[in-house]
Amino acid sequence: MQPLNRNTAQISQSRPTKVIQFGEGNFLRGFVDWMIDLLNEKTDFNGNVEIIQPLDKGIYQLLNQQDGLYHVVLEGIQEGQTVQEKRLITCVNNSHSPYADYEQYLQLGENPDLEFVISNTTEAGIAFDPADASFETTPNSFPGKLTALLYRRFTHFNGAQDKALTIIPCELIDKNGENLRTTVLQFAEHWNLTADFTNWIQNDTIFCNTLVDRIVPGFPKDTIKEIQQELGFEDTLVVKAEPFHLWVIEAPESVAKALPTEQAGLQVKFVDDLTPYRTRKVRILNGAHTALVPVAYLQGLRTVRESVDDETAGTFIKEAIFEEIIPTLDLSAEELNQFAKDVIERFQNPFIHHELLSISLNSVSKYKVRVLPSVLEYHKRKGQLPQRLLRSLAALILFYKGEYNGEQIPLNDTPEVLDFFKAAWQKGSAKETVQAVLSNQDFWGTDLTQVEGLQALVTKELEAFQSQEQLKTA
Structure with a gap:
């Protein structure tokens, strides 16, 4: 040669x-x-x-x-x-x-x-x-x-x-x-x-x-x-x-x-100003990655591609993007929808093996930057809470327990974050764990328990994940 x-x-x-x-x-x-x-x-x-x-x-x-x-x-x-x-x-x-x-x-x-x-x-x-x-x-x-x-x-x-x-x-x-x-x-x-x-x-x-x-x-x-x-x-x-x-x-x-x-x-x-495009990328591309990881991982999936191709996880992330993230953005609907379709195709790339765990690094800080702004903006504009993005938050809290379905989850975050979740999961109930996490202003820059209905919805979603776990391990 x-x-x-x-x-x-x-x-x-x-x-x-x-x-x-x-x-x-x-x-x-x-x-x-x-x-x-x-x-x-x-x-x-x-x-x-x-x-x-x-x-x-x-x-x-x-x-x-x-x-x-x-x-x-x-x-x-x-x-x-x-x-x-x-x-x-x-x-x-x-x-x-x-x-x-x-x-x-x-x-x-x-x-x-x-x-x-x-x-x-x-x-x-x-x-x-x-x-x-x-x-x-x-x-x-x-x-x-x-x-x-x-x-x-x-x-x-x-x-x-x-x-x-x-x-x-x-x-x-x-x-x-x-x-x-x-x-x-x-x-x-x-x-x-x-x-x-x-x-x-x-x-x-x-x-x-x-x-x-x-x-x-x-x-x-x-x-x-x-x-x-x-x-x-x-x-x-x-x-x-x-x-x-x-x-x-x-x-x-x-x-x-x-x-x-x-x-x-x-x-x-x-x-003249790339800010809307940066916001679009962070919220749709990066935000979808971060929102998908804990939901798909707890479902037993391990790569981005298999998660998007999966009927349950794939439907979840597509609905989160098109129904809960895009409505919070200010570019034209045509531009936003095309970018979102491109993102889905990129996630389905059969030539790139993208492990969910590799994306899970520092997921708490990523959720704050990539997903939480969509949650709060959706609530501001719609007067409602985005159920799928908050399902992802509930899954994230359970993910950071470090164990699901009897299997250890290899968490990758700062010692301070891991120690906090270890203590939070020693509370007596899902409700108390959720309250401890959502009120941690070091995580979110605000007390999320003050957002009307948010704590109750995240608790409900977390309890649903726990019920699924109990069924699988029964």
Whole structure:
């Protein structure tokens, strides 16, 4: 089998580098670079990517061994049809490590064709590190490296406005663009950089808040031999991803023109405010995951797919989404219903084995953020309580007992949370346990026993689960 490189794959086209990308991991390669590759194919974008390895250790050398080439394998369900697609990604020029050659890295900022910086350095990546004392040696933090690169570009082009860049971070934090700009400005002050540079960052450089959505399981180690055989290349950097993708970007019209994603048929939305889309994702996608886990697990199911395909659990979560979560949201019914249908298909993906227990990590805090806002908003708008979402809360309380049907449940949460539930389950009755849990303001940020009828409904649902357990163990 041939090794994968531009010679063996017969890839000879040359494009200017328009994007610097911080992060060589699976997500960016299976999401952003996949999109840029399609832009090159279907529009006049005509731009390539230089990848920066933000940490000292990574795979930049492996990428360079393959001349930046690798395949993205899409597998899943889309519009009721099974999708299996393989695409050779050709838009990555080179990969670099600032730790290996800092000056070479800084020189990337002198490229006149450069327009964008894209990043995904984990949620902890956008943070100020005062230990990065100077831009003259390699900063350890991602924002420090970015500031040094931007300062080199600023000085090289004498602060030209038309050489300012558009920064599009993909880190999974709220207001990621605004946070990154704030951190860059902290470094400018920390390093005593010029006021002109600070103004260039504040007034000319565009920092976009973004929301990203695609499941990227990454390297398919279980099936890689078969995939390589089909490809005809020994590609050691294959990325597996689901077909669904969504990128919401807060940006001026100029950015949408520079990234003609609509022409390429990509699900990219340029908006003035991404808040409704973030809320939609958290409430429908993440909220459905969190609401489903305890109900399905107590029923004896163990994966997302088998839960959604199960008549009882599947009906439960679909009704929860369409009848109790969607009515609390403010986007158009068409957008909400389509997103919900996409979510159900994503849950049914036969190529992704998603364990319920893996989602159950820190379920109490997840319920507070992902599900409770739908409960309270539903009550506010309807004057009623959402029975299915509160059935999930009852199931969650029973789940945290740590034992059901005579089997131990491997709980994964903080010691404080686990100790609280252990004490709560030593109360004399389900009613007392529910009261202790719902009144814990450290969990919910409010006393849920004060919501009329909520405690009684959760207690009723919990007792129903316990009755089912007694029948099964009788």
